[in-house]
Amino acid sequence: MTFATLALVVALGVAGPLLALPRRLHLPVILGELIAGIIFGTTGLRILDAxxxxxxxxxxMGFALVMFAAGTHVPxxxxxxxxxxxxxLVRAALVGVVAAVAGWAxxxxxxxxxxxxxAVLMASSSAAIALPIVDSMRLSGPPVLALTAQVAIADTAxxxxxxLVIDPGNAARAAVGAVVVAACAVVMFLILRYLQKTGAQRQVHEVSEERKFTLELRVSLVLVFALCGVASATHVSIMLGGFAAGLAVAGVGEPRRVAKQVFAISEGLLAPLFFVWLGARLDLRELGEHPQFILLGLALGVGAVAVHCTTRVIGQPLAHGALAAAQIGVPVAAVTVGSQLGVLVPGESSAIMLATLCTIVIATVAASRLAAKAPV
Incomplete structure (x- = not known):
């Protein structure tokens, strides 16, 4: 990669905010970034080499920070x-059971x-998508609290x-790796909480703010990348490492200034770069060569929403169920890891991403309807 290519990727990342600019549409920023990557990548002009x-x-790095942000969004x-x-928990469990049947079907x-x-794809939710939508549209009330808990549980599970399911032959190794990453995250949380209780965190914060050292940001990045390093060493996706680090930081409370700094690095460069790369590596021409995968993508996307809407039988409004179906981290990891392992057949990656976009679009529409009905 050259600086010219990097400049092009960063410029393409601006397509996300531009497409999301009309407030009435409530389009997610990642949609424009993915489309830009698709146009300039394998599917389109083939200028970008994924x-x-x-x-x-x-x-x-961008994926790690995206999952870190998702973890910190879990309240x-x-x-x-x-x-x-x-x-x-009850709603997430019901969705999981129905998703197992739907996935098999x-x-x-x-x-x-x-x-x-x-089944895992259909059962998944995304705190990184659903919770920011809830915040931006100022949705509140008991149903939203239950929705938040449901999304957090489903996302983590x-x-x-x-x-474990994407590489069953090495499920035991993956399980051990997940336990190791979780244990490291717990240790990380305990250390951070100790520093908070002893006042050391406050002292570092004051010195860093006064001297412009950005020490807390540096420490946060060390924690994220260190846990991702542990995940890689134990043959687990960096998705889990980034998410676990985010949960550990969320457990003690991320300082607002640090959150803004991490947001600037992530959303200003690395996260858009990741989504442009993801779009660039997708070969949607496979869908033309294997048109049945268009139907597979629609089946997975609409199926995921339908599976989440089954919670209507235990009292959850349909719009909240549709909002809980929004996905990003798990499908992206499935495409990334599945492609690396050679598990997915040609066209399946594109079908999974098509399904992901379907859930995001439907969740956005559902959230818009909720916002329109909310009292002013």
């Missing part, structure tokens, strides 16, 4: 959300033996489950 090692490494310290954990219908992968 196999470039430097491009891949920078994209991995583990909010007493109201903790009180809604019971309802959230889709796999059988298309003759692909990936029923377990499809599916992130842990994906490595």
């Amino acid at each position: 196999e470039d090692p430097i491009f891949v490494f920078l994209a991995d 583990v310290r909010d007493p109201a959300v903790r009180g809604a954990l019971g309802a959230g 889709v796999a059988q219908a298309f003759g692909i033996g990936h029923g377990a992968i499809y 599916c992130i842990v489950a994906l490595p």
